[in-house]
Structures are given as C-alpha cells and as structure tokens.
C-alpha cells in the first residue's frame with residue numbers, strides 16, 4: 001500500500017456526473033490541481049486535458065474501465081485500459097468496475113477471470129476494483145473481497161461509483177477491512193461529502209477517497225486544522 005502523509009493525497013477528485021460540461025471540467029481540473037490531490041478524474045473523453053495539466057506533478061490522471069456498471073465485455077474493458085495508458089505516464093491509476101451483473105448472478109468465476117486478466121495489464125499502474133457495495137449483501141462483499149485478495153496486481157478495493165443505490169456506509173468499510181486487512185487498500189467512493197465522514201471512514205479502515213466534493217472537504221480540513229498536513 002502506498003504511503004499517505006498528506007491529507008490532499010487521500011483524494012481522487014472526481015467529476016463524473018452526466019451533465020458535466022467541458023467548461024465545468026476545465027475549472028474542476030484547475031481547482032483540483034491547486035489542491036494537489038492524489039488524482040483527478042473527469043469524463044473519459046476529456047482525460048487528455050487532465051494529463052496535460054498534471055504533467056510534471058505527482059498528481060495522477062486516473063481513468064476508469066467499464067464505468068459505471070462493468071457490463072462491457074472483458075476485451076472492451078481491456079481496450080479501455082490500453083487506450084487510457086496510451087494517454088501518457090501521467091495515467092498512474094485505473095479504476096476497473098467489476099461486472100455487477102456477474103456478481104449478483106453469483107458468477108464468481110467470471111468475476112475472478114475478468115479482474116485477474118484486467119489487473120494483470122496493470123503491473124506498473126495502481127489498480128482499483130470497484131465492487132459497488134450498494135448492490136451487494138454482506139456475503140457478496142466478503143466473497144468479492146476474498147477473490148480480490150488472491151490477485152496480486154489489485155491494489156485497492158473501491159466501494160462505489162457514485163451511481164449506486166446508496167452511499168457507502170461505515171459498515172461496508174468494516175466488512176471489507178475484515179477480509180483485506182492491510183493487504184489491500186480501501187478507497188471509499190460514492191456519497192463522500194464531508195470531513196467528518198472522511199474521519200469516520202478512516203477510523204473504520206479506509207485509506208483514500210473518490211469524491212466530487214474533494215475541494216470542499218479539503219477546504220474544511222484546512223479551516224478546521226490550520227497548519228496540519230494530515231489527520232492525526
């Protein structure tokens with residue numbers, strides 16, 4: 001797991017709502033760069049703009065594969081990964097959405113085969129797998145995580161897309177943490193809106209966050225803890 005020593009580096013700052021415009025994305029990218037977040041995510045067809053803006057920094061231009069339901073064929077998802085990596089070395093993260101239908105069907109062989117293949121394409125890039133916990137029961141979350149534990153190139157279990165049926169809960173994170181321990185990181189995403197939520201999630205085992213509200217949360221942090229670089 002990567003070392004995090006700065007609060008801003010806990011955030012993948014995301015703008016993925018359906019109505020995101022080019023202008024809004026450009027302002028969003030500039031604001032996110034100024035906060036020095038871990039990564040920036042905008043609609044895929046605009047990711048080249050992120051790549052240009054983060055060049056020369058350690059901010060990652062993070063791309064998705066199969067967002068937001070994971071329904072594409074495995075080869076289509078592999079193509080999305082290869083296309084993303086072709087944007088440049090600034091793409092240091094790929095967030096793969098696992099096939100939610102396969103998980104709900106109990107087709108865990110498909111889930112494992114697909115994620116194993118796709119994560120294998122990402123040996124030098126951080127690989128996160130979104131399991132969209134809002135649609136899973138406890139047993140399904142545990143099953144998905146136990147499979148991800150077997151896959152060496154999976155770095156993070158990611159909880160959601162922001163398009164699920166509910167925000168991630170503390171209990172979701174506790175369930176994941178019980179299975180993955182310190183072997184995999186946990187990225188909480190979907191409904192993360194405030195600093196107090198972030199503090200509670202970290203206490204439950206979360207490491208990093210995907211949020212469309214990262215700029216506001218970062219400002220809340222700097223106001224609440226002036227002079228601090230990270231949570232105690």
Ligand SMILES: O=C[C@H](O)COP(=O)(O)O
Pocket residue numbers: 014015016160161162163189190191192210211212213
């Ligand atoms: O993948 C990250 C999501 O876009 C986060 O969505 P949200 O912060 O709007 O819930």
